[in-house]
Amino acid sequence: MSRSWHEECGVFGVYAPGEDVSRITFFGLHALQHRGQESAGIATTDGKLIHIHTGMGLVSQVFREEHLRRLPGKIAIGHNRYSTSGASKPGNAQPIKGQRRPASEGIALAHNGNLVNTQELRRRLKKPHHFPVETDSQLMALLLCTSPGRDWIERVRHTIPEFRGSYSLVLLTRDSLMGIRDPYGVRPLCLGRLRGGWVLASESCALDHIGSQFVREVEPGELVCIDSRGVTSLMIAQPAKGGRALCMFEFIYFARPDSIINGQLLYPVRQAMGAQLAVEHPVAADLVIGVPDSATAAGIGYAQASGIPFVEGLLKNRYVGRTFIEPDQRIRELGVQLKFNALPEILKGKRVVVVDDSIVRGTTTPRIVALLRRAGAREVHMRVCAPPIRYPCFYGVDMATQGELIAAHKSTPEIATIIGANTLGYLNLDGLIHAVGLPRNIFCLACFTGDYPIPSQPEMERELTAVPRGDREGISIL
Ligand code: SF4
Numbered sequence: 001m002s003r004s005w006h007e008e009c010g011v012f013g014v015y016a017p018g019e020d021v022s023r024i025t026f027f028g029l030h031a032l033q034h035r036g037q038e039s040a041g042i043a044t045t046d047g048k049l050i051h052i053h054t055g056m057g058l059v060s061q062v063f064r065e066e067h068l069r070r071l072p073g074k075i076a077i078g079h080n081r082y083s084t085s086g087a088s089k090p091g092n093a094q095p096i097k098g099q100r101r102p103a104s105e106g107i108a109l110a111h112n113g114n115l116v117n118t119q120e121l122r123r124r125l126k127k128p129h130h131f132p133v134e135t136d137s138q139l140m141a142l143l144l145c146t147s148p149g150r151d152w153i154e155r156v157r158h159t160i161p162e163f164r165g166s167y168s169l170v171l172l173t174r175d176s177l178m179g180i181r182d183p184y185g186v187r188p189l190c191l192g193r194l195r196g197g198w199v200l201a202s203e204s205c206a207l208d209h210i211g212s213q214f215v216r217e218v219e220p221g222e223l224v225c226i227d228s229r230g231v232t233s234l235m236i237a238q239p240a241k242g243g244r245a246l247c248m249f250e251f252i253y254f255a256r257p258d259s260i261i262n263g264q265l266l267y268p269v270r271q272a273m274g275a276q277l278a279v280e281h282p283v284a285a286d287l288v289i290g291v292p293d294s295a296t297a298a299g300i301g302y303a304q305a306s307g308i309p310f311v312e313g314l315l316k317n318r319y320v321g322r323t324f325i326e327p328d329q330r331i332r333e334l335g336v337q338l339k340f341n342a343l344p345e346i347l348k349g350k351r352v353v354v355v356d357d358s359i360v361r362g363t364t365t366p367r368i369v370a371l372l373r374r375a376g377a378r379e380v381h382m383r384v385c386a387p388p389i390r391y392p393c394f395y396g397v398d399m400a401t402q403g404e405l406i407a408a409h410k411s412t413p414e415i416a417t418i419i420g421a422n423t424l425g426y427l428n429l430d431g432l433i434h435a436v437g438l439p440r441n442i443f444c445l446a447c448f449t450g451d452y453p454i455p456s457q458p459e460m461e462r463e464l465t466a467v468p469r470g471d472r473e474g475i476s477i478l
Pocket of ligand 1: 246392447448
């Protein structure tokens, strides 16, 4: 996606004695690359020591054959990072190794999510420590390592209920793999079976790619511990209000369309969003296109429901991902042209419906509309699978501050004018829930409604409701 917001991580874990666990994790991370592209890492254990390799960039940039060979063992965890807490730098890459005495009592941790009580947790750190604590994930590792308890299950049970916010975690000890999901279930985590072993992954698409079978999702508040005795499940945390808060944007955009979340395969869910858009915002047009890849399924859904033909009028240059090599200004100004190419032969003189997943700041959408007009589109009708985003996210999505969100300050007709579209239609919140086909009360919808299911610390609220941080979009689309 070319927007200025990002999912903040993908996690993966495997317990499989006799298998090449580092290579399995490498391929698992590959399948989860869309969840984070700033850094990647794998930790393994051979039962004695924890081996780790992390680096900046995509999985394929971080790992060479020799790195995988130096990661032996029967258990592995892996991580793809997009930073939402702490800087994007090698020292903040994950997995994070946490030390206890003796050294064989260490752990490695990989985290997807964002804690909202880090100030409170930092105040609880009584003793001086030599562990770097720049990110919420490092704080979690430190608190786990300094927690009382005879074994890791006791330490996890003691520490995890203190964490508030979103967290899907995989933990590696010298003899076990653990998966933990926060009590609201904000981020996904699933369990799979693999030839005499077990796998944990942020999304089920990662299980498919390594030939493992989806078993079930880890429940909100559940600890799954996998060791030589098999799988043990414990409920270790309860939500304060007794509710769930699964991020709706996993359904709209973040997760891959071939993943299953909360029992729903996302591809047909996204088609249903497009179909619902056609019901709510019909328009006379010649063609429907979906902004690739995230809105392709929704575009097809709109076309099927409206009877207007679907075409690929916008093609994506798939290999222009985010890079840690910042381009120079001249290249950056090319903007969406680096990522998309419009086809004049298809678009010339046509009235075009463009389906997209969301409008966040409203700085990228005008560029897409302009690209279509330059390719000859006579009319451009923008249709969006999400309701207007008016509130910032505290649960780990690097979206924008409230001041940067265009729908927080502009009406829909004003936004249509700003983006240069003939018409603009957002999916209604009730229509979105209808399309997803699951009860409203299992979702976090805070960025649409302002109703935050998990209370946040005041510092975070002040920061995210602050004035604009400036346009970073030129960097983040690359
Ligand atoms: S606020 Fe929005 S993006 Fe953040 S977790 Fe909730 S639904 Fe997802």
